[in-house]
Amino acid sequence: MTSELPASGEQAVRPTIKAVARHAEVSYQTVSNALNAPDRLKPATLARVLKSVEELGYQPSQAARNLRTQRTRLIGFRFEQTAGAGIASIEDRFLHAVCAAARDRGYGVIVFSAEDDDDEIAMYSDLTRRGAVDGFILMNSHRVDPRPAWLIERCIPFVCFGRPWQRTSRVHSWLDVDGGSGTYLAVRHLVEGRHRRIGFIGWPEGSEVGDDRHSGWLAATTEFGLPKRGLTVRGLDGIAVGTQLAEQLLSSAKPPSALVCVSDAMAVGAMHAAQQRGLVVGRDVAVVGFDDSPLATVVKPTLTSLRQPLESIAQKCIDLLVGHIDDPAKRAVTSVMEPTVIVRESSAVITDD
Amino acid sequence: MTSELPASGEQAVRPTIKAVARHAEVSYQTVSNALNAPDRLKPATLARVLKSVEELGYQPSQAARNLRTQRTRLIGFRFEQTAGAGIASIEDRFLHAVCAAARDRGYGVIVFSAEDDDDEIAMYSDLTRRGAVDGFILMNSHRVDPRPAWLIERCIPFVCFGRPWQRTSRVHSWLDVDGGSGTYLAVRHLVEGRHRRIGFIGWPEGSEVGDDRHSGWLAATTEFGLPKRGLTVRGLDGIAVGTQLAEQLLSSAKPPSALVCVSDAMAVGAMHAAQQRGLVVGRDVAVVGFDDSPLATVVKPTLTSLRQPLESIAQKCIDLLVGHIDDPAKRAVTSVMEPTVIVRESSAVITDD
DNA sequence: CTCTTACATATGAACGATCAAATGGGTAGA
DNA sequence: TCTACCCATTTGATCGTTCATATGTAAGAG
Structure with a gap:
């Protein structure tokens, strides 16, 4: 057996679930159970498996997990071009809060730039048709805003920071500041x-x-x-x-x-x-x-x-969004918060x- | 055959490569070829397949593609907490530029927040062990900066905006402004x-x-x-x-x-x-x-x-990074640009x- | 002592794409 | 008319998981 250290210039090989199984002398499904349903395992085997996981530095492949579960644990967010009086903008603080809140819930944030609403919708279309994200967080809602309707029609989970200003718009979850x-x-x-x-x-x-x-x-x-x-x-x-x-x-x-x-x-x-x-x-x-x-x-x-209160708004946005992703039938929730x-x-x- | 419109409250079902194949009356591999190696197909079939792709609104599943190719086409970027004099910061302009440049090259950007260098490294570790990103863009290099060495050791592709200030640090790609x-x-x-x-x-x-x-x-x-x-x-x-x-x-x-x-x-x-x-x-x-x-x-x-010139810096960063992702053996490139x-x-x- | 029950673990089949190699049909040369 | 070859297309295997179900084993009840 030759040394399996990564060759210089080559990326390190990530251990798979099967490598862990071999190391812990169980089947690979048992390893999966150890991570996803630990109560199914006898404490002794659980400990042994977790030890192997630790030793090999194993993390389940996101790609394989995504494929199997049809979820990416990724959220899309448009980071707007802060033009003109953009210095008086709260976007970057909100983005921070969203990242932190998402991380707490085990989600990541994909940020993209877009020229206007239509371009943003084009990105929604691209990202969802490729199955690259599970949902979106919107901000800066305005009176004639085609985004919510587009997303609702396609049953794509989203939460809006900013209330809907259009009477006719169909109901969806949003948060806003009074x-x-x-x-x-x-x-x-x-x-x-x-x-x-x-x-x-x-x-x-x-x-x-x-x-x-x-x-x-x-x-x-x-x-x-x-x-x-x-x-x-x-x-x-x-x-x-x-x-x-x-x-x-x-x-x-x-x-x-x-x-x-x-x-x-x-x-x-x-x-x-x-x-x-x-x-x-x-x-x-x-x-x-x-x-x-x-x-x-x-x-x-x-x-x-x-x-x-952008931090708690971001947290609530993520909570609501995760709820909609897990259960698309969940009804829309809205909430208005107070500034200080x-x-x-x-x-x-x-x-x- | 019953109507296959998505039930209300249910997410629309994305078409798979097989659905396209059935629609175009070819095998699913031919569809794959049509998208990845169009020159292998007879122009007539290529046109037919592309028409079906268009009609069904097909986009290859990112998850499946990621699993097979072991690539995510995603880049990680830490968005720093702009504290104190953060108003005089160029982070958000750079992030924008990075998003736009990545989009041009077919990549997405995952943004995360981190407390400090160690926390940032923890995120690198998590994201790479899960295979959630292909590489990173770093910014704000400083004299005692553990990040480049950590990434180099693990052969993780990255490009740094900001030159390395440590003499001992091993060579890597970076861009900076003079x-x-x-x-x-x-x-x-x-x-x-x-x-x-x-x-x-x-x-x-x-x-x-x-x-x-x-x-x-x-x-x-x-x-x-x-x-x-x-x-x-x-x-x-x-x-x-x-x-x-x-x-x-x-x-x-x-x-x-x-x-x-x-x-x-x-x-x-x-x-x-x-x-x-x-x-x-x-x-x-x-x-x-x-x-x-x-x-x-x-x-x-x-x-x-x-x-x-953040926009062109971002573009070069992405170009270099994509180069390193495609060919990890590629040697480090550095470049210094002029402000105006x-x-x-x-x-x-x-x-x- | 046998049969059931419960629990721990293993097996098989997807998920949706790509890569490598095999198959088919048509045209050209002998 | 037969073989050879080439191009277009198809078949088979695989990426690394998770879900559903099957198997095995030990303990408890009749």
Whole structure:
């Protein structure tokens, strides 16, 4: 018998289940049982088999297991091109959370890039027809979103981070953060800091997420009896636009003392506007952003923002998805979670008197 | 014959190679040949088979193919936890580029998170012993880096973005960006703007990447006959530290009129310091960062920075890796690429005295 | 002492593709 | 008209598992 060390330049040969069986002097099925149904084995043999497994460093071949079980234990996830104001994005934090959560459940994550919805669907088609993934996690749902319907039609398991904005869409599992609840909390936080004129910098009407976030400001101003008139301005997302809109509010006859913004990018823009007018953000005017993106901690003063519980969202997404993979008949589950106000310098000082 | 539409709630049944064979009235091996060795078939049958493939929407099962070929066409990539100054990170841009490049070569990318090097190695071990990936792409190489040696010992194909900083390390394929060349270009750019006293804000001595980037400043100041003395300051990466270090330089007897920084975070900190002294960045003092991270475009004024050609790096990484997977005996290849100065407001104005 | 019961282990057949080698039919040369 | 050869296609074996079922053995009950 010659030495079986891997030749240099050659990949090491992975031991198979049969090698383990020979080593433990049992049949290969017994090894399979030892790993998949340990209670079927006599404790003594179980120990012997596991010892052989350990010694040979055996891990079942994923490919063979996939073929046999018709499962890959792989989840697909589109990692979007974070263009433009992408710095205020939470994608990478979410991807991290998804990877960690998947790993806990014994799943892996296949990440792919796609140009647009259609390209993303093309990837779904490719990956599922090849049987390369068991399901998908979607994010950034929007009003005209062909993805859920496409997946539902083909009975492909998926969970969406982001609620469906279309009434007609068929039911599926999703998780989302209550944007209205977030801005409500922001206003309450500011009211506790003695603010009464609180402006809202939002996205154009018709934007689903934007309207949702505006609703909380509306609810809170009503509940606390705060003024509303002339305190909402709207525009497309971006730092420069945020500056323009905030300038509009701050230059009015009765300027607000605090600004709740629909995004961190808008908030940073608003901070610039305040600073240009010689106001000290955090003392003369408070600013609150949304998403607690990386941007919030690098600006000066640091930005108070609403943090989404991405880690627990990712965990729930994976749990739901795994449930759908194991039992495709399972009915859709939905859940809405609350963001948290992360207080930083931009709203820290309480204006007393 | 009953209808074979997928029952509601059931996943659609993917057609197998045999179904295609029946449909095209050939044997299943002919179908395999049609896809893998089309020249073996008579054009007429080839067309007939491909038509059946099309009509049934057939895609070969990845699991079966993996089992037979002992390849997964999957690449592993660790997506690091971008903590602290993570906003100035290029990880997500690189991940995107890797996904796109892999897709072009018919590969997928499995992303995983890991706590540290050892945890990353544990993932390598798990993924390779299960035969879940064909190879890895590494990034963020550092001086004491156990990863390459571990992979080399086991003959696992990989390519590293980042040169090996350890002399003793065994040879492997890597790609890197020439940091020295970057700072050299930055200095030249500033010299073209009539600057002569150019400071350097770097990381502590002994940091590999930091020393590399410092070397370009040294070379350029020598070449252009610029002053060096008292113009280099060093500290750990971060916006706050950047402010401190820049303050040190700007408050000296002969302050520099331009600052080349080892990172965008440092550069943004430097901009804050200048602004605090009442200087207008871009007019009174020029600042150049490194990495062209998202941060560079969101600060005001926008930051001139050195952009790494991540897209072509990712492409070369994938090409090299695929080469190593196909032929493990292939010898190691290394390549160093040049960054580009992306000129923005922080250095745009030419000081014509 | 025999028959049942229970439990531990072994056997056989997939899963869906690819690779290597065998078979078939047609055309060309003698 | 027969043999030879070549090309197109098919048959057979295999990758490494898991699932369903069959076999064997020891202990307990009648």
